[in-house]
Amino acid sequence: MEGNRILLDEKAMERSINRITHEILEKNHGAGNLSLIGIRTRGVFLAKRVQDKVRAIENRELSLGILDITMYRDDIATLKTPQVKKTDITFNLNDINIVLVDDVLHTGRTTRAAIDAIMDLGRPNTIQLAVLVDRGSRQLPIQPDYTGIFHTAGPKEEIFVKLRETDDRDEVVLTTSL
Amino acid sequence: MNWEHKDLLGVRELSREEILFLLESADSFKDISRRDIKKVPALRGKTVITLFYEASTRTRVSFEIAAKRLSADTVNISTGTSSVTKGETLKDTGRNLQSMRPDFIIIRHSMPGAPHMLSRILDSSIINAGDGAHEHPTQALLDLFTIKEKKGTLDGLKIAIVGDIAHSRVARSNIFALKKFDTEITCCAPPTMLPPNLGELGVNIEYSLDKAVIDKDVIMMLRIQKERGGTAYIPSVKEYSNLYCLREEHVSRAKHDVIIMHPGPINRGVEISDQVADGSYSVIIDQVENGVAVRMAVLFLLAGGES
Numbered sequence: 179m180e181g182n183r184i185l186l187d188e189k190a191m192e193r194s195i196n197r198i199t200h201e202i203l204e205k206n207h208g209a210g211n212l213s214l215i216g217i218r219t220r221g222v223f224l225a226k227r228v229q230d231k232v233r234a235i236e237n238r239e240l241s242l243g244i245l246d247i248t249m250y251r252d253d254i255a256t257l258k259t260p261q262v263k264k265t266d267i268t269f270n271l272n273d274i275n276i277v278l279v280d281d282v283l284h285t286g287r288t289t290r291a292a293i294d295a296i297m298d299l300g301r302p303n304t305i306q307l308a309v310l311v312d313r314g315s316r317q318l319p320i321q322p323d324y325t326g327i328f329h330t331a332g333p334k335e336e337i338f339v340k341l342r343e344t345d346d347r348d349e350v351v352l353t354t355s356l
Numbered sequence: 357m358n359w360e361h362k363d364l365l366g367v368r369e370l371s372r373e374e375i376l377f378l379l380e381s382a383d384s385f386k387d388i389s390r391r392d393i394k395k396v397p398a399l400r401g402k403t404v405i406t407l408f409y410e411a412s413t414r415t416r417v418s419f420e421i422a423a424k425r426l427s428a429d430t431v432n433i434s435t436g437t438s439s440v441t442k443g444e445t446l447k448d449t450g451r452n453l454q455s456m457r458p459d460f461i462i463i464r465h466s467m468p469g470a471p472h473m474l475s476r477i478l479d480s481s482i483i484n485a486g487d488g489a490h491e492h493p494t495q496a497l498l499d500l501f502t503i504k505e506k507k508g509t510l511d512g513l514k515i516a517i518v519g520d521i522a523h524s525r526v527a528r529s530n531i532f533a534l535k536k537f538d539t540e541i542t543c544c545a546p547p548t549m550l551p552p553n554l555g556e557l558g559v560n561i562e563y564s565l566d567k568a569v570i571d572k573d574v575i576m577m578l579r580i581q582k583e584r585g586g587t588a589y590i591p592s593v594k595e596y597s598n599l600y601c602l603r604e605e606h607v608s609r610a611k612h613d614v615i616i617m618h619p620g621p622i623n624r625g626v627e628i629s630d631q632v633a634d635g636s637y638s639v640i641i642d643q644v645e646n647g648v649a650v651r652m653a654v655l656f657l658l659a660g661g662e663s
Contacts, residue, residue, distance in 0.1 A: 249398045259657070298395070
């Protein structure tokens with residue numbers, strides 16, 4: 179038995195991304211010296227949406243990098259078939275401000291891997307973290323700078339982010355196994 | 357796709373899907389070697405032993421660099437300075453090394469099947485870096501990677517493999533690998549350097565180099581395997597080079613965008629002329645660069661799936 183509850187529907191997700199974008203621009207005093215890096219897979223699509231919104235608000239084009247963290251994971255030995263994909267960051271990371279974008283923040287291990295990966299590519303001025311959902315249960319001292327929604331998921335709860343770029347619709351669903 | 361292999365003993369037992377998956381991973385690993393910081397933590401805490409009973413420059417260094425760029429610790433054993441000279445058997449050497457808990461043993465041996473024997477008695481992942489005239493899987497994989505990189509695909513290609521096919525593990529592994537794709541392979545050599553029943557592998561046989569190169573997308577040259585008695589199969593090296601040395605006149609008969617490959621070491625003036633080895637269509641140096649990326653992908657994939 180499973181129960182589903184929608185935490186964010188299409189409209190609400192749109193509003194969250196709008197707010198996150200404004201917060202990013204506010205905190206960084208505009209879009210100067212700022213770049214986005216999306217963590218594969220859904221973080222990349224969210225980063226693209228933020229990029230679109232910055233273009234609409236500030237009429238500026240932020241560079242957008244794609245990060246695959248597979249080589250930086252701490253659990254490769256437990257993966258049956260570890261699949262690496264391309265990291266595609268063509269701009270210089272030195273001395274810029276980076277907003278790292280991911281769909282869900284949980285243990286913090288993915289963010290840790292992403293920070294290490296970025297540090298191997300350059301020396302940014304700051305790395306900030308934007309996530310659509312913070313589901314709590316951190317195992318590392320990592321906190322987001324920009325959060326869509328916060329929901330502490332219990333042990334029997336699972337959170338799924340669906341984006342129309344890869345899934346059929348935009349929504350965040352909380353699934354509870356009974 | 358699920359990667360089910362603990363060891364890499366040959367390409368023969370890999371599926372087309374597994375090969376493509378591995379080549380795709382290798383493409384990501386190639387980027388690491390072009391960065392300022394050429395290291396990722398993927399294999400942190402793993403130990404890799406290279407155990408080479410035959411001479412090697414490229415393969416051994418390539419494996420060592422691949423392992424180090426993945427943050428593994430590497431130990432190299434060349435048998436000339438090891439207890440092998442005191443009469444230790446391969447089995448005993450393997451068991452003794454195993455007791456020091458390496459995660460990978462990469463072995464090159466003159467006896468076909470030596471890596472397979474080790475894989476049956478040891479828990480470490482065994483990688484075949486060449487076993488006699490049998491297989492050299494990572495060479496075939498890096499060759500496929502290079503072909504795919506230059507041609508965009510592995511299907512629909514016409515490929516000539518020229519030289520001492522009978523004694524070449526590179527030829528054998530490449531034939532096994534390329535036949536999993538829609539390729540037309542022509543093997544070219546003097547009759548004495550072609551193994552019996554070669555046609556059963558589904559390849560064409562052509563004794564004339566002039567004819568073998570016509571309309572080819574890829575020409576893969578091989579050296580004479582002197583260490584396996586290759587020179588005994590030809591009247592003289594001079595006569596061999598008169599008939600089978602790849603020169604510009606041959607290249608001009610192939611497709612206009614042909615690539616020339618060679619696993620190295622090359623013997624200039626014997627199987628390949630200076631002009632061809634250094635020509636714009638030569639991808640011999642690309643093969644070496646790609647070798648590191650492919651071997652990183654092999655180590656990475658074999659490191660997964662322990663639980």
